[in-house]
C-alpha cells in the first residue's frame with residue numbers, strides 16, 4: 001500500500017464526529033471498524049466498490065475505472081440512483097488493463113483513456129478510480145490525473161481507494177476524501193442565499209430525494225449540493241458556500257461533514273427522511289440551524305405550518321390501510337437504512353415489530369430503538385438465515401422487510417417479503433414515501449400468490465425438499481388470507 005494511501009486511511013480512522021471511534025484506544029482506532037469475516041459468509045463489497053457507490057450518483061461526470069474489466073461490472077443501474085438530467089454516470093468506462101499493462105505499467109493506457117473520454121463526451125470532470133491490480137503494479141494515479149488535468153484543462157479527479165484497502169464502508173469515506181481534496185471548494189456558486197444547505201450521504205435511490213425536495217422548496221430552502229444523489233460537478237465543487245450540512249447516513253460520509261465544519265465552519269446535524277416523525281424532526285432541525293446561521297426567523301413558523309399540513313395529509317392517507325394492517329407482525333432486517341426510523345414509521349401504520357436487526361446500528365440507534373419499542377425490544381445483532389427462517393416458520397412474523405440478499409429465506413418460508421434496502425424499487429422517503437411503504441406492505445401481504453405457494457404439492461409434502469414450512473402449519477397462521485382483506 002502506498003504511503004499516501006496509508007496516511008489517508010489513518011486519517012479516516014480518526015473520526016472526531018464519531019463517538020464510538022473517539023472512545024477507542026489509539027491502537028484500536030488504527031484497526032478501523034472492520035469486523036473479522038466469518039469463514040463461508042459473504043464478504044460484501046470492497047473499498048473500490050464503496051468509493052464508486054458513493055460518487056457515481058454525481059451524474060454529469062465520467063466515472064473511469066482503472067483496472068481489469070471485472071472490477072467495473074455493470075454500472076448501468078447503479079442501485080437505482082436516479083438522475084434528473086445527464087445520464088453519463090450510467091456508462092461504464094474502464095481502462096480494461098491486460099497482461100502487458102501489468103508487466104509494463106498501465107499509466108500510458110490510463111492517460112489515453114482519459115483523453116478518449118474527454119474527446120468523446122466532454123464531461124465537466126472525470127473521476128478516475130484506482131483498483132487492486134493497478135495499485136499493486138504501482139501506477140501513480142494522482143500523477144497521471146494531474147498531468148491529464150493540465151493537458152486537457154479539465155478536472156481529472158483521482159479516487160485512490162483500491163479494493164484491498166478495506167471494506168465498502170471505508171471506500172465510501174475514501175470517496176469522500178477525494179471530494180474534499182480535489183473538488184469541494186474549487187468553484188463558486190452563481191449566487192448564494194441564507195437558506196442554502198448540502199445534503200450528504202443521500203444517493204437519490206429510486207428518486208427519493210425528489211420526495212423531499214418539494215418540501216424544502218416550499219420553505220424556500222435551497223439544496224446547494226446533494227452529495228451525491230442527482231449531483232452535478234459544479235454544485236459539489238461549490239458546496240463550501242452552504243450554511244448548513246445535513247448528514248443522511250452517518251456511517252457513509254461523516255468525514256465530509258466534519259471536515260467541512262473544520263474548514264469552512266459549516267455546522268452539521270444527522271437527520272433521517274424515513275418516517276413521518278423523523279421527517280418532521282429533520283425539517284425542524286434544518287430550520288433551526290439555518291436561523292442560527294442568519295436565515296429569517298419566520299422560517300421556524302413556516303416550517304411548523306408545513307409540518308402540520310403534511311403530517312395530517314400523510315396520516316389521513318395511511319388511515320385507510322390501518323384497519324387492514326393493524327396487528328400484522330413485521331420482521332425488520334435493515335442494512336443501511338436506520339432501523340429506528342423504519343420502526344417508528346411502521347408503528348405509525350399500526351404494524352407490530354417482532355424483531356429488528358441492529359447489526360449496523362450505532363449505540364445511539366440502539367437507544368432510540370429501545371425508546372420507541374420499549375425495553376422488551378427484540379433487537380437482533382446478527383441473525384443467520386437459519387434463525388430468520390425459523391422466526392418466519394414459527395409464524396412469529398407476517399412479512400419480512402429486508403435487503404435482497406435475505407429474500408430467498410422469506411421465499412423458502414413462503415412468506416411475503418419487501419425490499420427496503422438500496423436495491424429497492426420504490427422510494428420511501430419523506431411523508432410521501434411513508435404512504436408508499438405502507439401501500440407496498442399492504443400489496444405484498446394481500447398478494448394472492450402466497451395462498452397458491454402454500455398449497456401442498458400434488459405429489460405430496462414438499463416441505464422437506466424446499467426446506468420450507470411444514471405443510472401442517474396452517475397457512476392462515478402465517479399470513480393473512482387475501483380473501484379476508486377488502487379490495
Ligand code: SF4
Pocket residue numbers: 046047048049067070071130131132133162163164
Ligand atoms: S477487490 Fe480489487 S479486484 Fe476485486 S473488485 Fe475490488 S478493486 Fe477489483
